[in-house]
Amino acid sequence: MIEDAAQAIDATYKGKPLGSLGHMAAFSFHETKNLSSGEGGLLVVNDARFQRRAEILWEKGTNRAAFRRGDVDKYCWIDTGSSFLPSDITAAMLCAQLESVADVTRTRSELWDRYHEGLKDFAGTRGLKLASLPAYRFTANGHLFYVVCSSMAERDAYLDHLREHEIYAVFHYLALHQSPYYRQLTGDDVTTPFLPNAERFASCLLRLPMYASLTEEAQQRTIKTFLSTPRHGVTSVVALAGMENF
16 A cells, blocks of 8 residues: 655644554655655655665665665666655755754644634634544644535635735635546546535635744734635535545
8 A cells, every 4th residue: 555645744644643654655746745856855764675675676676775874785677666755955955944844834724723722713603613633543733724614605705705805815726526637537428427525626616824933913814814714605614634625
């Protein structure tokens, strides 16, 4: 099992770090993640059977790492591979963030809590539901905070209202089965799967600004502006951090 832990740095499930549950795991350091090197990621290998080949693929298909350790007297090409090594500049930028990952997680978790607190009364008076993560299951990392609206039109109205006040909130992903590439692969003669939850979240999910340098003043302005949006019949507000698990 290969674990998709792209957004899950420094989060846990039932006391275990995310990234330790599968035979391998992949973390992302894209600019939208808690830690960022601009691009790139991390492969965690939890099964010794895959360590040597992962190292070779990482080293352009060579056994150069073994050569540097003194395991072989020369290195050569022995498998497929690519140039997955980060530059020294990229690695240095990422290393500094990894050393501060606990501080980053704490800051983002405080931001998440402030969004939750700021929307709690709003949810109570308008019959909205704020989701929570059971403490026995997850230790979250404050990766994101999002709102689920009742329709695409309603979500777009919130987005427009926030952007009118120069607050950049975004929607999420197009459902994969609705993407042009999927339709190209399956052809017009194949019925597109009916995946109502994927389609609902693709149409109704709105993400509020969330990044470690977000100031309390800016966040409070976001909350105030969101709450001042003319009522559009939002049915639920959902917040989740650590994993994008709906």
